[in-house]
Amino acid sequence: MSAALLIEQALNGLQFGVMLFLMAAGLTLIFGVMGLINLAHGSLYMVGAFACAAVATATGSFWLGLVASLVAAALAGAIMEIVVIRRLYRRDHLDQVLATFALILMFSEGTRWLFGSFPLYLDVPEILSGAVALPGGVQYPLYRLAIIVAGIGVAILLFLLIGRTRLGIQIRAGEADREMIAALGVDIKLLYTAVFALGAALAGFAGGLVGTIQSVQVGMGEPVLILAFVVIVIGGIGSIKGAFIGALLVGITDTLGRFLLPVFFGAFMNASDATAVGSALASMLIYILMALVLVVRPGGLYGAGT
Amino acid sequence: MKMIKSTLAAVAMLAATTAAYAEPVKVGMITTLSGGGASLGIDARDGFMLAIKNSGNSDVEVVIEDDQQKPDVAVQLADKMIQSDKVDILTGIIWSNLAMAVVPAAVAQGKFYLSVNAAPSQLAGPGCDAHYFSISYQNDNLHEAAGAYAKEAGYKNMFILAPNYPAGKDSLSGFKRFYDGELAGEIYTQLGQTDYAAEIAQIRASGADGVFFFLPGGMGIAFMKQYAQSGVDTPLIGPAFSFDQNILQAVGDAALGVKNTANWSKDIDNEANKAFVESYQAEYGRLPSVYSSYGYDTANLMLSALDKASVSDADAFQKALEEADFDSVRGKFSFASNHHPIQDIYVREVVKEGDILTNKIVATAMTDRDNAYVGDCKM
Known part of the structure; x- marks a missing residue:
């Protein structure tokens, strides 16, 4: 095993983590501020990817597609909040899960009705295609580097937004005490819609960005959604910082686990068994990580409960 | 639940001979029409219905239902079709796990099952049944052909990967049944995995001279796009499932030049195929996929048997099916003793025709291939 391979895998883990962060940030914001479990967050990711693919194909510009993914997901999120989600804040979590699960089905079949059952085409823009040589003899796809940069950029913007702006103060206040902030004259309904649209836009952005190197198809959001939930549980629900650290932890653990565990078992087993045992264990690794974190810190790494 | 009941309109009665056998037959089609796997079921259904429409036979009524790619739903639908719709023949299932849930119970109740796609090894070996026919292939076939092709093309150090589930394991063992070179690596990925950066890095580091991968549906699209971006240029080989007509357009130019094994291609030169x-x-308004061709052949086989025997006479109908007296779009087609096809399997290359990506046959990987389980089937 060479150093170049290890560096490449670490970068892969980082890129996967950054992508998970974009999903988890929206989810944790919505859960933190409104106390709402939104299973349909993965559908917003899908909306972003489809919007990006459709606009990129129609105009020939990936960048317009990316803008479209932000706009379409934010819009879908805002409409979803006003029409359905608003009625769920006072209900218990089971009702929210049921209603947002119904939304998943509607989004999926609606998308299929609009775009058909076949996966859409979406390719990396010319300027970001191919691989670049990094120090240490590592060949790395340029587009994945771009995802890392974009994700970290979004993370910095989010921190500034939450920590330094008026909207950020209102969001944090809403998390702490929603009656009090309403009493202080903040339009809580508008705030909730804005936060929901922001979270949706982040998911849509992730969809557009990642749809480019994955398959743009109905149901693409659900596998990512499960990982995003793992991330926010590890990071502590409601904490952007926790989501960021949790996402990187999950991304790196998953990638390195998939790669190193079969090698590890290969040291004292025959190759075929080592592959089978290693891959089986690798797929459990992030859940084991989650369990360990919860044992040590039941509220998650940066959760309010600890 | 969606339910599409299609009764076929009568197209002019052809000859008195067909009318003589005319007796309404009810076919139950359980297939995947919603969710991520819908494109496969839709193609199989469209191929099947096209064959019936083209035949002008108005005595076949087809009840079509969506299994949502869920075994429990498929089982409920099969019960409903057998008990309340009173179908004579079942067909349509795409996924092997659904087939395992439905087929044994259906044939045990005396129904015929004609498979348009799924053909797990369990139903080819000891679990075979006189009323079960696979028109597509036996699951291992295309992987075996890929192994045979890799060997013949002189690959010595292959890297192989498939998802960690039964069909993935069958795939790699099918490949290894005919490939006898070294393995640079063998990986089982997670089912539904969308990011293959870690695997691609290992392929790059392994020094393999070729890569065999079985990643059906969206998994294959993601893998090939990421592979093209990675700068690794080791040649790829795979079964047709990742190079299906609908998938290719989503992968784009990243798939150009990739070799894949299939038992059908739109350029197989025979009259039936051209007409199809x-x-x-x-x-x-679109090109057919392998699944469309399986659906089409399945319906034509069924129609050919209905011309010879009534479905109510099970033994005679089974004999008529076994004769496989229809014009397959694959050219020659016959059944092995365990009711799975004996057929040629080709190597195709992904090419561009105008703006459309499609496949072209470049070689024959296996001639008159049956399957590895013929001896295990006692019928």
């Missing part, structure tokens, strides 16, 4: 491709395009 032409009428499919005219009817649906």
Whole structure:
């Protein structure tokens, strides 16, 4: 095993983590501020990817597609909040899960009705295609580097937004005490819609960005959604910082686990068994990580409960 | 639940001979029409319905239902079709796990099952049944052909990967049954995995001279796009499932030049195939996929048997099916003793025709291939 391979895998883990962060940030914001479990967050990711693919194909510009993914997901999120989600804040979590699960089905079949059952085409823009040589003899796809940069950029913007702006103060206040902030004259309904649209836009952005190197198809959001939930549980629900650290932890653990565990078992087993045992264990690794974190810190790494 | 009941309109009665056997037959089609796997079921259904429409036979009624790619739903639908719709023949299932849930119970109740796609090894070996026919292949076939091709093309150090589930394991063992070179690596990925950066890095580091991968549906699209971006240029080989007509357009130019094994291609040169491709395009406005061709052949086989025998006479109908007296779009077609096809399997290359990516046959990987389980089937 060479150093170049290890560096490449670490970068892969980082890129996967950054992508998970974009999903988890929206989810944790919505859960933190409104106390709402939104299973349909993965559908917003899908909306972003489809919007990006459709606009990129129609105009020939990936960048317009990316803008479209932000706009379409934010819009879908805002409409979803006003029409359905608003009625769920006072209900218990089971009702929210049921209603947002119904939304998943509607989004999926609606998308299929609009775009058909076949996966859409979406390719990396010319300027970001191919691989670049990094120090240490590592060949790395340029587009994945771009995802890392974009994700970290979004993370910095989010921190500034939450920590330094008026909207950020209102969001944090809403998390702490929603009656009090309403009493202080903040339009809580508008705030909730804005936060929901922001979270949706982040998911849509992730969809557009990642749809480019994955398959743009109905149901693409659900596998990512499960990982995003793992991330926010590890990071502590409601904490952007926790989501960021949790996402990187999950991304790196998953990638390195998939790669190193079969090698590890290969040291004292025959190759075929080592592959089978290693891959089986690798797929459990992030859940084991989650369990360990919860044992040590039941509220998650940066959760309010600890 | 969606339910589409299609009764076929009578097209002019052809000859008195067909009328003589005319007796309404009810076919139950359970297939995947919603969710991520819908494109496969839709193609199989469209191929099946096209064959019935083209035949002008108005005595076949087809009840179509969506299994949502869920075994429990498929089982409920099969019960409903057998008990309340009173179907004589079942067909349509795409996924092997659904087939395992439905087929044994259906044939045990005396129904015929004609498979348009799924053909797990369990149903080819000891679990075979006189009323079960696979028209597509036996699951291992295309992987075996890929192994045979890799060996013949002189690959010595292959890297192989498949998802960690039964069909993935069958795939790699099918490949290894005919490939006897070294393995640079063998990986089982997670089912539904969308990011293959870690695997691609290992392929790059392994020094393999070729890569065999079985990643059906969206998994294959993601893998090939990421592979093209990674700068690794080790040649790829795979079964047709990742190079299906609908998938290719989503992968784009990243798939150009990739070799894949299939038992059908739109450029197989025979009259039946030409007529099929032409009428499919005219009817649906898109090119057929392998699944469309399986659906089409399944319906034609069934119609050929119905011309010879009534489905109510099970033994005679089974004999008529075994004769496989129809014009397959694959050219020659016959059944092995365990009711799975004996057929040629080709190597195709992904090419561009105008703006459309499609496949072209470049070699024959296996001639008159049956399957590895013929001896295990006692019928």
